[in-house]
Amino acid sequence: MSLEIQEREREGIIILDLKGRITSGPEAGSFRETASAIASRPEPNLILNMAQVDYVDSTGLGAMVMVATSIKRAGGKVKLINMNKRNIELLVMTKLATIFEIFNDEQDAINSFFPGREIHTFDILSFVKEHEND
């Protein structure tokens, strides 16, 4: 299988470090299963660390949406960190950027779960403007 999933926790927030590809087949399946197990826990707030995700296909995008939906239904939220340019392009192109909060920094993503903490969100409009001629 080409997707490794490592789970850790910081300040009560679950962080999944993903490595490899999120694509149709066992990769998207194991990703959904892991997230489904997390959704059954109390307050399942989740950060997906995409730093080492080098390829996402349409099924992988669908899996990410399913994960976000199941976590939301369970009363939690899913946030993304360390997205590469291609993966951000995919979210923008499919208009899925509106359902995920994206951060460059893990601490900012953690802080976003706590009211009153200072955060720096990822400015997707700036990203689109900077890359519109690529």
Added chain:
Amino acid sequence: MMQGKAPDFDLPSLDGGRQTLDSVQGEMPLILVFYKTNCPTCQFLFPFLERLQQAATSASPRIIAISQDDADATRSFNDRFGITIPTLLDTAGYPASNAYRITNVPTLYLIAPDGRILRSSAGFEKAVIEELASLSSVTVFTPDDRVPVFRPG
């Protein structure tokens, strides 16, 4: 999918060595096909592409397959389906799949000798395969083939 100029790549070949876009291009158009071994639509498509490959002459477009799986899985796929199409491996970091903005497999690009993308297609499109076959003046589908007009990847 990509339009305009086809991005360059530098990928290992299943048979050893490395290939770039330049090195696989010739005087005829190039057909690049991205695939994954466990993709049912790829498994459906490739035997028809192999018919094209078998009928190819020096005046035919060259077909290059780009697998998103490792050498063992790719070799197993090619053996299982009798594929002799030259195959490159796009694995670590998926540089070619990302450069060609692949979101579904199979995805197929027809590239002119000067590097322009002439045609692209995701999934199985019967009309596209027939169009490619017409470039080689061959018939890919027989009356006995039960082939849908389109099958998503």
